[in-house]
Amino acid sequence: xxxxxxxxxxxxxxxxxxxxxxxxxxxxxxxxxxxxxxxxxxxxxxxxxxxxxxxxxxxxxxxxxxxxxxxxxxxxxxxxxxxxxxxxxxxxxxxxxxxxxxxxxxxxxxxxxxxxxxxxxxxxxxxxxxxxxxxxxxxxxxxxxxxxxxxxxxxxxxxxxxxxxxxxxxxxxxxxxxxxxxxxxxxxxxxxxxxxxxxxxxxxxxxxxxxxxxxxxxxxxxxxxxxxxxxxxxxxxxxxxxxxxxxxxxxxxxxxxxxxx
Amino acid sequence: xxxxxxxxxxxxxxxxxxxxxxxxxxxxxxxxxxxxxxxxxxxxxxxxxxxxxxxxxxxxxxxxxxxxxxxxxxxxxxxxxxxxxxxxxxxxxxxxxxxxxxxxxxxxxxxxxxxxxxxxxxxxxxxxxxxxxxxxxxxxxxxxxxxxxxxxxxxxxxxxxxxxxxxxxxxxxxxxxxxxxxxxxxxxxxxxxxxxxxxxxxxxxxxxxxxxxxxxxxxxxxxxxxxxxxxxxxxxxxxxxxxxxxxxxxxxxxxxxxxxxxxxxxxxxxxxxxxxxxxxxxxxxxxxxxxxxxxxxxxxxxxxxxxxxxxxxxxxxxxxxxxxxxxxxxxxxxxxxxxxxxxxxxxxxxxxxxxxxxxxxxxxxxxxxxxxxxxxxxx
Ligand SMILES: Nc1ncnc2c1ncn2[C@@H]1O[C@H](COP(=O)(O)OP(=O)(O)OP(=O)(O)O)[C@@H](O)[C@H]1O
Ligand SMILES: [Mg+2]
Numbered sequence: 001x002x003x004x005x006x007x008x009x010x011x012x013x014x015x016x017x018x019x020x021x022x023x024x025x026x027x028x029x030x031x032x033x034x035x036x037x038x039x040x041x042x043x044x045x046x047x048x049x050x051x052x053x054x055x056x057x058x059x060x061x062x063x064x065x066x067x068x069x070x071x072x073x074x075x076x077x078x079x080x081x082x083x084x085x086x087x088x089x090x091x092x093x094x095x096x097x098x099x100x101x102x103x104x105x106x107x108x109x110x111x112x113x114x115x116x117x118x119x120x121x122x123x124x125x126x127x128x129x130x131x132x133x134x135x136x137x138x139x140x141x142x143x144x145x146x147x148x149x150x151x152x153x154x155x156x157x158x159x160x161x162x163x164x165x166x167x168x169x170x171x172x173x174x175x176x177x178x179x180x181x182x183x184x185x186x187x188x189x190x191x192x193x194x195x196x197x198x199x200x201x202x203x204x205x206x207x208x209x210x211x212x213x214x215x216x217x218x219x220x221x222x223x224x225x226x227x228x229x230x231x232x233x234x235x236x237x238x239x240x241x242x243x244x245x246x247x248x249x250x251x252x253x254x255x256x257x258x259x260x261x
Numbered sequence: 262x263x264x265x266x267x268x269x270x271x272x273x274x275x276x277x278x279x280x281x282x283x284x285x286x287x288x289x290x291x292x293x294x295x296x297x298x299x300x301x302x303x304x305x306x307x308x309x310x311x312x313x314x315x316x317x318x319x320x321x322x323x324x325x326x327x328x329x330x331x332x333x334x335x336x337x338x339x340x341x342x343x344x345x346x347x348x349x350x351x352x353x354x355x356x357x358x359x360x361x362x363x364x365x366x367x368x369x370x371x372x373x374x375x376x377x378x379x380x381x382x383x384x385x386x387x388x389x390x391x392x393x394x395x396x397x398x399x400x401x402x403x404x405x406x407x408x409x410x411x412x413x414x415x416x417x418x419x420x421x422x423x424x425x426x427x428x429x430x431x432x433x434x435x436x437x438x439x440x441x442x443x444x445x446x447x448x449x450x451x452x453x454x455x456x457x458x459x460x461x462x463x464x465x466x467x468x469x470x471x472x473x474x475x476x477x478x479x480x481x482x483x484x485x486x487x488x489x490x491x492x493x494x495x496x497x498x499x500x501x502x503x504x505x506x507x508x509x510x511x512x513x514x515x516x517x518x519x520x521x522x523x524x525x526x527x528x529x530x531x532x533x534x535x536x537x538x539x540x541x542x543x544x545x546x547x548x549x550x551x552x553x554x555x556x557x558x559x560x561x562x563x564x565x566x567x568x569x570x571x572x573x574x575x576x577x578x579x580x581x582x583x584x585x586x587x588x589x590x591x592x593x594x595x596x597x598x599x600x601x602x603x604x605x606x607x608x609x610x611x612x613x614x615x616x617x618x619x620x621x622x623x624x625x626x627x628x629x630x631x632x633x634x635x636x637x638x639x640x
Contacts, residue, residue, distance in 0.1 A: 110637070119272065119547075
């Protein structure tokens with residue numbers, strides 16, 4: 001077990017509150033360089049941060065500060081140049097090649113800014129993909145996908161193709177797809193950036209309500225200060241470094257906590 | 262995931278048809294141009310192809326093709342007949358002649374004179390009239406295209422006449438014949454008759470046709486006759502290739518057509534390969550998303566290969582179908598008569614398309630496999 005790393009934990013949090021929480025992901029000294037020689041760019045300069053299960057973590061900061069790079073590493077899409085990454089008790093350095101691919105298939109859900117739905121598949125079929133990747137039979141996968149779609153209030157759009165859906169609806173389909181296989185980690189990169197304010201709020205509410213579950217860590221990268229209120233915890237980055245970590249005890253959170261216990 | 266691959270391929274109807282027809286068009290270009298070339302070359306050897314009942318051709322040792330002929334003598338025929346292993350040997354006459362029809366208009370024709378007794382070398386398929394009537398005085402048989410060259414679209418009427426070397430000839434039948442390279446009518450008649458249809462030369466025996474006895478191969482017989490007589494001999498197949506070879510070497514056809522075929526090949530394979538490659542490129546983002554979501558390289562490879570196979574097979578089927586249809590539709594066009602899609606060409610096109618699709622999917626796969634899954638987070 002890794003001890004919680006309290007970098008810049010802001011006031012207003014008792015030590016016990018932190019100790020209660022289960023660490024999903026622990027980053028220690030994560031460095032990421034792109035390119036080499038003259039063109040080398042250091043995108044992350046030794047990141048130390050923890051992400052907890054059962055809550056929604058916002059990752060914020062100016063453009064180019066390394067948010068996408070960090071979640072790509074956490075989600076097993078990129079390997080760090082240096083540092084230790086602990087994913088649900090497993091060392092990332094031991095998850096290489098096929099094991100890493102497997103980890104993504106089993107344990108990670110993805111939500112992208114551009115939705116990345118397959119245009120040729122209808123909503124249900126798109127949602128079924130993670131299950132098909134896991135080797136489910138098609139009928140069972142489609143059935144589970146339909147329930148997942150219903151959970152994001154899109155049961156009535158099950159047969160529609162992405163181009164027949166609004167941006168907000170497409171993003172909700174993408175959320176259903178990211179959750180259908182019950183991943184332990186959900187990473188969302190700017191999920192509201194392509195949406196208008198109302199659809200954006202709707203997406204965030206959905207993430208808060210449906211995605212955050214006991215045992216699941218949810219990380220949302222965002223620029224959008226209108227959605228800051230949805231975070232249980234806000235990690236701010238600047239220039240490839242963690243600037244501050246803020247734990248929020250807002251109404252929503254305490255309400256959520258009460259329901260759980 | 263194969264089902265997803267299938268959906269990705271066929272989901273966008275327009276793109277799917279575009280890709281498949283790209284391949285089909287490539288196949289059409291390759292197979293149609295090659296078939297026409299093969300057909301043209303075949304035409305140069307029409308006379309040899311149409312003699313199916315004799316296995317060995319005997320000719321002057323300096324002969325280069327089937328059209329410029331130095332005739333043999335009666336002695337030559339007898340010498341051939343004397344060679345051990347010859348079942349029979351007969352005269353065969355082939356020459357250009359001028360035929361004048363009722364209206365006075367005339368055409369150059371191929372005149373073929375068959376051995377009076379055996380009619381060896383006679384047309385295999387009669388379309389009208391009967392071969393037996395060739396034994397009647399002045400009788401001739403004309404090939405179907407030839408009838409059209411002579412009399413246009415007039416309905417076939419047996420018994421009509423034409424004139425060659427001021428002698429009357431009576432049409433007793435219409436036959437099918439391999440179209441000659443030059444679009445001349447082919448007129449069959451008996452040897453004794455043919456001699457009178459051309460202005461008198463002393464020696465007129467163009468070829469001797471020989472056939473081996475049971476147990477002797479055409480090749481053996483050919484070698485034997487050549488040794489005993491110092492004449493040139495060819496088996497039927499050799500003679501066909503001999504003629505084709507001559508035209509390949511000494512005319513501009515192969516060069517010109519070779520260029521056309523090469524272009525057809527390059528354009529065809531480029532279209533086929535590129536459309537598929539572009540298809541994968543356009544879907545790269547989707548493959549990236551699948552890869553991010555944890556789809557293994559092995560299964561991604563299978564998806565691309567499945568798509569390639571489907572595109573290749575359907576595209577090939579359509580393309581070959583279009584070629585076959587083209588020749589079918591033009592089979593009644595006199596100028597294109599006798600052109601068809603040889604199975605060797607179909608097989609060659611299959612190999613070419615197979616290779617190009619393999620290459621295209623290899624290149625596509627490289628793209629897909631080298632793809633950084635992290636690009637899914639980039640716009
Ligand atoms: N593949 C790459 N090759 C080279 N440099 C890269 C690559 N990916 C990211 N970078 C660089 O790393 C830094 C961090 O990029 P990153 O995309 O993580 O920023 P971000 O915080 O997500 O920005 P934004 O808010 O604009 O999405 C940037 O300077 C970027 O140019
Ligand atoms: Mg980013």
